[in-house]
Amino acid sequence: MASDPLLSVDGLHVYYGSxxxxxxxxxxxxxxxxxxxxxxxxxxxxxxxxxxxxxxxxGGEVRLGGERISGRRAFKVARAGIGYVPQxxxxxxxxxxxxxxxxxxxxxxxxxxxxxxxxxxRLAERRRNGGAAxxxxxQQMLAISRALLLNPRLLVMDxxxxxxxxxxxxxxxxxxxxxxxxxxxxxxxxxxxxxATEVSDRIMVMMNGEIALETDAATLLxxxxxxxxxxxxxxxx
Amino acid sequence: xxxxxxINWRLFAIVTLxxxxxxxxxxxxxxxxxxxxxxxxxxxxxxxxxxxxxxxIGFEVxxxxxxxxxxxxxxxxxxxxxxxALQVSILSWMQGQDLRQALxxxxxxxxxxxxxxxxxxxxxxxxxxxxAVSSFVPxxxxxxxxxxxxxxxxxxxxxxxxxxxxxxxxxxxxxxxAGVDDRRMLExxxxxxxxxxxxxxxxxxxxxxxxxxxxGSVLSVSPGEDARYLLSSLIVVIVGGMGxxxxxxxxxxxxxxxxxxxxxxxxxxxxxxxxxxxxxxxxVRPQGLLGxxx
Numbered sequence: 001m002a003s004d005p006l007l008s009v010d011g012l013h014v015y016y017g018s019x020x021x022x023x024x025x026x027x028x029x030x031x032x033x034x035x036x037x038x039x040x041x042x043x044x045x046x047x048x049x050x051x052x053x054x055x056x057x058x059g060g061e062v063r064l065g066g067e068r069i070s071g072r073r074a075f076k077v078a079r080a081g082i083g084y085v086p087q088x089x090x091x092x093x094x095x096x097x098x099x100x101x102x103x104x105x106x107x108x109x110x111x112x113x114x115x116x117x118x119x120x121x122r123l124a125e126r127r128r129n130g131g132a133a134x135x136x137x138x139q140q141m142l143a144i145s146r147a148l149l150l151n152p153r154l155l156v157m158d159x160x161x162x163x164x165x166x167x168x169x170x171x172x173x174x175x176x177x178x179x180x181x182x183x184x185x186x187x188x189x190x191x192x193x194x195x196a197t198e199v200s201d202r203i204m205v206m207m208n209g210e211i212a213l214e215t216d217a218a219t220l221l222x223x224x225x226x227x228x229x230x231x232x233x234x235x236x237x
Numbered sequence: 238x239x240x241x242x243x244i245n246w247r248l249f250a251i252v253t254l255x256x257x258x259x260x261x262x263x264x265x266x267x268x269x270x271x272x273x274x275x276x277x278x279x280x281x282x283x284x285x286x287x288x289x290x291x292x293x294i295g296f297e298v299x300x301x302x303x304x305x306x307x308x309x310x311x312x313x314x315x316x317x318x319x320x321x322a323l324q325v326s327i328l329s330w331m332q333g334q335d336l337r338q339a340l341x342x343x344x345x346x347x348x349x350x351x352x353x354x355x356x357x358x359x360x361x362x363x364x365x366x367x368x369a370v371s372s373f374v375p376x377x378x379x380x381x382x383x384x385x386x387x388x389x390x391x392x393x394x395x396x397x398x399x400x401x402x403x404x405x406x407x408x409x410x411x412x413x414x415a416g417v418d419d420r421r422m423l424e425x426x427x428x429x430x431x432x433x434x435x436x437x438x439x440x441x442x443x444x445x446x447x448x449x450x451x452x453g454s455v456l457s458v459s460p461g462e463d464a465r466y467l468l469s470s471l472i473v474v475i476v477g478g479m480g481x482x483x484x485x486x487x488x489x490x491x492x493x494x495x496x497x498x499x500x501x502x503x504x505x506x507x508x509x510x511x512x513x514x515x516x517x518x519x520x521v522r523p524q525g526l527l528g529x530x531x
Contacts, residue, residue, distance in 0.1 A: 052425050078427035090422045094414040103411055104426050131418075150427055 004066030006030050006185045011060035014050050021046045023209040033186035035196035038206035044189045048158045052084050053077040083147030087158040089139045093132035104149040116145045137168035154185035205230040250379035252501040258386040260493035261393030266466050267473040267485045269444030275417045275480025282342040285467030286349040291316040291446025292453035296364045305367045312446040320442020321435050361459035476518045478528025
């Protein structure tokens with residue numbers, strides 16, 4: 001029996017009203033990180049939300065470890081083992097850092113609140129601060145931490161480096177690489193090509209609601225014509 | 238001259254106490270209304286019906302058992318369950334469609350008003366208070382004042398502090414605050430948000446039921462009270478800020494004081510002040526005094 005891939009998305013269609021946003025997205029990923037890049041408005045965020053069950057899909061299916069999760073409510077998808085780090089981080093402004101972590105954290109499991117504080121000392125320093133009082137980098141650490149506390153099999157991250165200072169971006173990349181090595185699957189959606197290629201070897205390019213190209217980091221970085229064609233940028237860094 | 242001044246001060250003190258007790262009642266009703274709106278964005282137009290249902294249940298149970306406290310407990314439980322049923326059976330099917338939910342709750346309130354009229358008729362009831370509090374106590378300046386009305390202020394304080402502790406010191410409160418901030422993100426963290434909704438609806442409705450018993454004991458119970466307390470709740474949360482419990486307290490205080498002083502000193506224009514406050518708040522701070530911009 002062939003082992004099921006960690007995540008498989010098969011022919012996923014999403015409509016917002018009459019606008020057809022995802023045109024049958026198909027992809028598979030295992031425990032090695034996978035990055036999805038693409039220009040704005042190509043459906044990357046919608047793909048993340050559809051996987052999470054935050055927007056309804058009208059065709060196709062999503063499976064996690066062989067188990068069908070499409071059509072389930074978001075909390076069941078999360079409990080099935082997907083941690084979600086959304087675009088814009090979306091930390092709760094009324095909750096302190098400590099409350100964010102205790103909201104999700106369980107005393108057992110691989111990731112505990114104490115381990116998070118050990119991994120991100122900055123969060124431990126700011127544990128009494130409210131979510132709104134944190135810097136962008138701190139908010140991102142918090143958003144990643146609360147997703148890790150679910151002890152997920154797969155992390156879905158939507159533009160985790162958006163709007164962060166370059167030195168913070170480097171730190172986030174380090175964290176992502178570490179997560180990738182720890183055996184947790186990683187689906188990274190990025191506009192920043194440098195970040196995507198540093199985190200994962202395997203890269204997919206999304207265009208007009210479809211996976212237009214699957215390639216590897218080195219090819220994409222070395223082929224200017226390819227980048228121009230699919231991303232319309234000469235290289236972001 | 239001196240006698241006149243003395244009489245005026247006494248009147249002023251009594252009117253002030255009346256305002257405070259009315260504010261307390263408004264706060265208890267509006268806090269549940271605001272709690273529900275804050276998390277679910279549902280403007281529950283049946284909140285007044287829940288108040289009235291609580292009052293009638295409190296009346297029946299306290300008459301049958303002779304225990305006022307049992308009446309309060311029964312109203313809290315039954316009306317809380319009615320609120321949960323409203324959320325599960327009707328509102329959860331139109332999640333996120335605010336206008337449709339408001340309309341559906343108006344429908345529920347109309348049906349409920351007629352059902353209650355059929356059951357309890359059109360006459361006014363008064364819920365009998367325990368003997369210990371149905372007395373008058375001496376109060377400085379005001380002279381003597383009804384113990385039951387003073388007790389109402391105590392109830393509002395206990396409920397206000399209780400709600401604050403629940404929201405800021407418990408796990409349920411943490412979930413509610415996170416849900417108010419971003420309920421979809423909360424769900425994506427594995428929290429059964431629909432269940433939290435039902436729980437919060439039960440708490441908010443239960444508060445309306447408790448308010449009904451208290452209001453029906455200190456004032457009276459009759460058809461039409463549902464619309465009155467729905468209107469007061471709406472004004473209180475518009476002034477104080479939708480979804481904010483401290484806002485409900487400040488709004489209740491402002492609205493009840495304006496109403497009471499207005500009726501006592503300028504009876505002709507009594508009702509105008511309440512709306513003047515609402516218009517002023519809406520003009521300067523549309524989200525309410527302690528509300529957040531949407």
